Amino acid sequence: SAVISQKPSRDICQRGTSLTIQCQVDSQVTMMFWYRQQPGQSLTLIATANQGSEATYESGFVIDKFPISRPNLTFSTLTVSNMSPEDSSIYLCSVRQGEMNTEAFFGQGTRLTVV
Amino acid sequence: AQSVSQHNHHVILSEAASLELGCNYSYGGTVNLFWYVQYPGQHLQLLLKYFSGDPLVKGIKGFEAEFIKSKFSFNLRKPSVQWSDTAEYFCAVTRSGGYQKVTFGIGTKLQVIP
Numbered sequence: 001s002a003v004i005s006q007k008p009s010r011d012i013c014q015r016g017t018s019l020t021i022q023c024q025v026d027s028q029v030t031m032m033f034w035y036r037q038q039p040g041q042s043l044t045l046i047a048t049a050n051q052g053s054e055a056t057y058e059s060g061f062v063i064d065k066f067p068i069s070r071p072n073l074t075f076s077t078l079t080v081s082n083m084s085p086e087d088s089s090i091y092l093c094s095v096r097q098g099e100m101n102t103e104a105f106f107g108q109g110t111r112l113t114v115v
Numbered sequence: 116a117q118s119v120s121q122h123n124h125h126v127i128l129s130e131a132a133s134l135e136l137g138c139n140y141s142y143g144g145t146v147n148l149f150w151y152v153q154y155p156g157q158h159l160q161l162l163l164k165y166f167s168g169d170p171l172v173k174g175i176k177g178f179e180a181e182f183i184k185s186k187f188s189f190n191l192r193k194p195s196v197q198w199s200d201t202a203e204y205f206c207a208v209t210r211s212g213g214y215q216k217v218t219f220g221i222g223t224k225l226q227v228i229p
Contacts, residue, residue, distance in 0.1 A: 004158075033216065042119075043205070043219040058216075092159070094217070103149055104207075104217050106159040 002027050002095050006107035013083055013114050020079045021110045023093030028073035033094040033104070034066070043092065049076045083114045117142035119206050121220035128196050129228050136191040136223050138180075138206035145211040148189040150180055151219075154202045162204070165189065166211075176200070201227045 003026040013019050023032065032049040046066055047057040055068040069077045080087050093107040122137035140146065150162040163174025170182040180191045189206060206220040 042221040045216050045218075048216065096217075103161045103164050105161075106151075108158040 002029065002097055002105040004093055004095060004105055004107035006093050006110055008110055009108060010111040011113070013112065015084050015114055017083055018079055018081045019083065019112060020077050021091055021093070023076045023078070023107055025074045025095055027097070029095040029097055030073070031096055032070065032076045033096075034068065034076075034078045035092040035094060037090040037092060037109070039089075046078070046091075080112065083112075085114045088112055088114045117146070117208050117210065117218050119208050119218055119220035121204075121206050121223050123223045124221065125224045125226070127226045127228065130198055131195045132227075134191070134193040134196045134200070134225070136204055136206075136225075138189045138191065138220060139187050140189065140206075140208040140218075141187065142208065142210060147209045147211055147215075148180075148182060149207040149209075149217070150174065150178070150189075150191050151205040151207060152202050153205070153222075159205070162191070196225070196227050198227045198229045201225060 005024045007022045034046040035043040037043045045058050046061045047055045049055045049068050049070040051070045051073050067079045090109045090111050092109045094104045096102050096104050118141045120139045148165040151159045152162045153159045162178050163172050165172045165182045173179045178193050180189050182189050203222045203224050205222045207217050209215040209217050
């Protein structure tokens with residue numbers, strides 16, 4: 001299993017500002033994932049963060065809005081840029097430890113409210 | 116792209132009642148299937164998983180799920196729920212092989228009344 005720590009756990013931000021969310025894993029993992037869980041909706045994958053390469057974004061998400069860093073095998077950040085109230089959501093970091101037949105592990109999430 | 120449908124968005128049961136939460140996925144290839152649970156104030160955690168073999172999978176806390184390939188279903192069951200099962204339950208699917216993304220259903224909020 002993997003233990004994932006996310007910071008901050010929650011924040012209230014002004015529109016137009018940016019917030020960087022940190023994700024720290026207690027073991028080295030190749031793939032890290034960032035999800036968004038909007039109220040009343042499912043978890044939606046934002047992007048896959050690979051160490052040493054550009055993140056891969058899902059349809060509807062762009063690097064300018066959600067820049068991701070992955071400096072090493074245990075750490076990643078997601079920035080929510082130029083925030084608007086529509087960005088209010090829970091943001092989750094997730095990892096899978098192996099390539100085949102493994103489950104995803106999740107951080108506790110960051111609850112973001114944009115006012 | 117694969118998708119997951121959970122039919123019950125909010126379920127209310129009395130303690131000792133039986134539970135079945137429906138989950139259907141859309142993808143014609145080989146899949147890995149999961150049920151995750153999120154207890155109030157806690158992070159998502161794995162309840163059970165199916166990769167291959169026996170389609171009846173047993174998980175933690177007395178939960179089980181049955182993979183029916185012909186129906187593209189992976190329903191979650193528990194014969195007798197407890198108040199502590201109050202949580203949100205998410206069905207999820209990945210394609211088999213390699214680093215495949217996990218697609219989640221919308222979730223089912225289960226409320227168990229003592």
